[in-house]
Amino acid sequence: QQQVKQSPQSLIVQKGGISIINCAYENTAFDYFPWYQQFPGKGPALLIAIRPDVSEKKEGRFTISFNKSAKQFSLHIMDSQPGDSATYFCAASILSGYSTLTFGKGTMLLVSP
């Protein structure tokens, strides 16, 4: 049973546009939601993370929006640049105990020049 569903699988955005990637989760106990960025041939790198006590977190051009009642969270990349072209993964976990991250299947983003 997939606990974190990510969409779309792939996305093409023009330079300067807004990239939006969505994730939905099933386990209401999840309380930590990070996003990872992965370039080809590299390991995933932590990009930004949010906890459910806030509805939005912004770091530079990257923003996470969180909707607890809908069990959804999304990544917005403002003013998308060709250098943002990568695969993005959402994930979720429970902060207490020995919980580990459950990942979405990833979104391949291509920002066209």
Add this chain to the structure above:
Amino acid sequence: NAGVTQTPKFRILKIGQSMTLQCTQDMNHNYMYWYRQDPGMGLKLIYYSVGAGITDKGEVPNGYNVSRSTTEDFPLRLELAAPSQTSVYFCASSTGPGTGPFFGPGTRLTVL
């Protein structure tokens, strides 16, 4: 700090061979993880450890073994390699839940 280092970067195995994937971190993180990544499937947790001497199974542990004798090292052992184990393997570490984890550069393994 070098962060999380993995060796080798690439390896080709024959069916039935065994090997150990090495992982070392120099951040004094208690938590360490092994993931495998297959195209279009995201990252699947194989094993994890919350400290030296403590390991536990993840989502896809069959065909793998781990040990954690020190805080720094978390090797992954493949016994009797099978084509289904062809994948990219990532080691990661963190201070605990809600932090990171931080990933190594990966090992690309092909079993023929």
